[in-house]
Each structure stands twice: as structure tokens, then as C-alpha cells.
Amino acid sequence: SLASLSWWHRRDLPNWLPWISTFALGLIIFQGVLGGLTVTELLRFDIVTAHLGTALLFFSTLIVIGTLLTPYQGTGSVGKLPWLSLTAVIFVYLQSLLGGLVASRWAVHQCFGASELCTVMNSHIAGVVPATVATVAVVVIASRTPALHPVLRQLANLAASLVVLQILLGVATFRLRLQVELLTICHQAVGAALLGVLVGFTVFALRDRTSVECQSQ
Template sequence: MTAITFQAPASRRAVLGALSAHLLVALIALVGIGGATRVMEAGLACPDWPLCYGSLLPGRQMNLQVFLEWFHRLDAFVVGVGLLVQAAVSWWWRRELPRWVPWLSAAALLLVAVQGGLGALTVTLLLPFSVVTAHLVTALLLVAVLSACTQVLLQEPFTTPRLPSSRRGWLSMAWPWFIGAVALLALAQCLLGGLMATQWAAGRCLSSGEGCGWLLAHRLGARPVALAVLAAAALVFWRRPPERLLAGLAALAVLAQIALGVMSLRLTLAVPAVTVAHQLMAAFLVAVLAALLSRSFLSPSLQEFSHG
């Protein structure tokens, strides 16, 4: 009886953790599909919403553009249902889960509802750049919340108590705020990129010299964000060994993001796969930074800054 008492919560936590991790992967893929829909100018390929040409499956009108928009909506619906299930189950099991899980699951469900509304407005209002940008930023916020929730679920329960604040160094206490600032910088850079992309500023700048201010702002913003992410990764490798994998992923992601950005400009945006990969990598970077932020608040390894 004792074994069952202690194993049941761990089993339920593992099940929810697996569901959250799968939904996170699906959500990052969904951001990539959304990027492909925009790059291929398929945002209005289905002229109505939520159906497509008045049908669940528009067989007669199906082409690449219609497929992208239709599949984007289908994937969003599946992810939304998954988040609804996760939120309901986490609240049902809330007494056996970390206290933040139900709240993060509810926040993710709220964001996906907002995202659905913005998706509808992008079609009914004929793709206004402000709504399309809000649609992208909301998707990235959803990625961040779900990534944090996944880390809370997958994190091993504390086996050692944290040190009191008086015995921890200033660096350990400032660390969560530093990671939070880096994550906000990355989100701000994504917002700049979204504003640039939804106004087709890069293409207009390269072809006719218009809209270059957005492109310049995005390129200038990339430097401090990259330096901040690399500095955070270096600090993790120095004093937080349990999080070195996440730090390595963050460093690789930001370097790949810079390379993809440069490549897309040198190719004059003529290769859609590179542009889509740039947006996909942005979502992955946000997910990794959110995971680091979550672990910085929850992990007992905060002690490592004042030891070793």
C-alpha cells in the first residue's frame, strides 16, 4: 500500500510530463508551419473561417497553398484539444502535482484561445500586419509557457533543501532575473522580426529600398540578444552543471539563428525553406530559454553559485 501511495503521483506526473513535452514539440512545429503559410502567401488560401471553402476538407480546391493553410488550422485544433486535456487533468490531479502546473496549464489554454481568435481575425480582416504579428507573438508566448510547464513536470522532486538567502551569493539570487531578462530580450527581438516579416519589409528593402528601417532594427537587435544568450550559456557551463545541455542548446540555437538570418538575406529571401527555418529556430530558442528560466526558479542547484 505504501509503494502505491508514493508511486501514483510520480506516475501521473510522468504521464502529464510526456503529454506536455509532445505538445511542446507539436507547437514549435506549428510555428514553423505558420511561417511556411506566410512565406508561401497562403494566409488567405482558405477565404472563410473556421472551415475552408465551407468544408472540413476542401478536396476540389486543394493545392499547396490551400493545404498549408488547412493543415495549419488542423494542427492548431489538435494542439488546442491537447492543451484542454492537459489543463483539465492537471486541475483534477492538482493535489499530487507541483503547484505551478495547473496554473501554467490554464495559462497555456487561455493563450491558445486568444491565438485561435487572432487566427480568425487574420482571415476575416484580410491579414492586417498588426494582427498577424500578435498571432506570432502569442504563439511564442504559448511556447514559453508550455516549455516552463514541461520543465516543472519533468524536474525531479527536490531531494535537498535550498540554502537560506543569507547563505547564498548575490549571483545565485540574481540569476533568475538575469535569465528572465535574456528571455525578454529574445522575445523583443522576435517581435521586431515579426513586425518586419508581416510588413514584408526585408523583401521591400532588398528590391526597392523601402522598409529598411525595420530590417536595420532587427539586425542591430540581434547582436545584444546573441551576446546575452551566449553569456548566459557560459555562466551555466561555469557554475550550473545540471543545466549544461539546455545552455548548449541555447548557444547553438542563437548561432544557427544568426547564420539563417544572414543566409536568408544573401539569398534575397528566394529560398522559403531558409526563411521558415529562421522562424522555427526562433521558437526553439524561446522554448530553451523558458526552460532555463523555469529551472532557475525551481532547481535546488541555485546553491551551486555559492559553492564549488
């Protein structure tokens, strides 16, 4: 519906909207194909991970559309925050994929039970560092940036809360060796929420920077 309506009303909408809506539709179709393969291939780990990655990419695309359509007037104080938050987005996305790989391959059980797939598990544990450092850097710099737009400040505060919650859930999930399904689901859901917040922050920050540059010209 989004893609068809955006093309139907394209004369009254931003030029980019029909194209990004079509991209989102393509992701949904690809996601459906991967979903079918996930069932027919009996939850093969690479397909499950690709299924997760596509879902997160679709979710991020919707966040981008929403933030681009939201009225926003930049203050011109973002500095390097757009690129720093984009880095955090990439790290969190990759970390989410590693988490899906750990879950789909039962890497925690395999490592502790048979000393197999420990590299996969350790990669996810090590991936916590860059994702957390990048997110915390965004939060700290945002808190120290004067005249930062209230929306960006709120998103930064939300990201701080989510990253703390995500670490706590990750530790609990690891200690319980993924035995509590609800805890594992919450861990993945909070990770997706953190990704969405960072994507929104990045888009708003880029709009802030772009709007000020256009005004200066």
C-alpha cells in the same frame, strides 16, 4: 484536456498547475481568434505579429509547465544566471516578434526596392546584438560556473549551438531577401527553439536558486 484534467485532479497536483493550464487554454483560444482575424483581414501585419507572439507565449508556457514538473535537485551554484537567462528570454522573444514584423510587412523587399520600412528591417538587425550578447553571456558564465547542474550545462551548450545556427540562417535569409521559404521557416523555427531552451534554463535555474534558499532556512 490539460486544463480540464488538471482541475479534475487538482487535489493530487501542485496548486499552480490548474491555473497555469487555464492560462495556456486562454492563450489557445486567443490564438484561434487571431488566426481567424489573420484570414479575414488578409494577413494584416499587426495581427500576424500578434498571432506569432501568442504562439510563442503558449509554447513558452508549455515549457514552463514541463520544467516545473520535472524532478530536479539544485546544486546552489547558479548565482545570477536565472536573471541573466530571463533577460535573454525577453530579448529573444522581442527579436522573434521583430522578425515576424519584418516578414509580414515584407520589410526587406520594401527597403531594398523602394527605400521604405528600412527602420523595421534595421530594428530587427540591431536586435540581434542584445539577444546574442545576453545568450552568449549565459553560455559563458554557465561554462565557468563550477558544480553547475548537468541539465543547466546541457541547456547552455544547446543554446550556444542554436544561437550560432540562428545567426547563420539569419544572414542567409537576409542575403536571399526571404526568397527561400524553407530557409525563412527554419530561421523562425530555430528562433523558437532557442527561446524554448532559454525558458527551460531560466525555470531550472530559478528552481535551483529557490531550492537552495529553502534548504538554508
